[in-house]
Amino acid sequence: MQTGLSLHNEAERTSWPVGRADSLADKDKVIGDVVTNLGSVLTTVGSRDAELSNLIVQLQGFVSGLAQDRTTIGNAINGINDLATSTAGLLTKARGPLAKDITELTGLVGNLNQGSGTVQTFLQDLPPTVAGLIRTASYGSWLNFYLCSVTGAITLPGGAKSLDLGLVPRTTAARCTS
Numbered sequence: 737m738q739t740g741l742s743l744h745n746e747a748e749r750t751s752w753p754v755g756r757a758d759s760l761a762d763k764d765k766v767i768g769d770v771v772t773n774l775g776s777v778l779t780t781v782g783s784r785d786a787e788l789s790n791l792i793v794q795l796q797g798f799v800s801g802l803a804q805d806r807t808t809i810g811n812a813i814n815g816i817n818d819l820a821t822s823t824a825g826l827l828t829k830a831r832g833p834l835a836k837d838i839t840e841l842t843g844l845v846g847n848l849n850q851g852s853g854t855v856q857t858f859l860q861d862l863p864p865t866v867a868g869l870i871r872t873a874s875y876g877s878w879l880n881f882y883l884c885s886v887t888g889a890i891t892l893p894g895g896a897k898s899l900d901l902g903l904v905p906r907t908t909a910a911r912c913t914s
Contacts, residue, residue, distance in 0.1 A: 882911050882912065884909065884911070885912070
């Protein structure tokens with residue numbers, strides 16, 4: 737009864753160190769590879785000693801500068817937080833009216849499209865008109881205008897008859913011919 741047990745234990749005892757030795761040999765190879773790789777890393781770092789030293793000095797200067805400016809940086813962060821909070825509040829308050837304005841812009845664009853000829857004429861005539869006003873106003877803080885004629889038409893609501901307004905007939909005065 738004990739013989740079977742001792743044979744079994746004997747087999748374990750004799751095979752265990754062999755398996756253990758393989759495992760230790762594998763680990764020894766891994767450790768050797770790590771040491772070899774570490775050696776090449778240290779050789780590379782050593783060849784760049786001046787750059788590494790310069791990097792460390794610059795990093796130390798950067799961190800020291802941040803440490804000196806910590807109060808200013810902290811205040812700036814608080815200011816950014818306040819700005820973000822007020823901007824969020826502003827956007828929350830403006831969202832409804834802004835959405836309404838954007839919706840109503842559709843009507844404006846429609847009106848501008850319907851009157852595109854008038855808008856085009858206005859945009860073409862505006863620069864020379866403004867240039868004339870500038871020339872007139874360049875003599876002082878007053879403007880001299882003479883009424884040469886006034887015409888117009890009023891269309892009554894509902895598309896009723898249009899009324900012609902010939903209030904001031906065209907005059908032949910010299911100031912009105914140019």
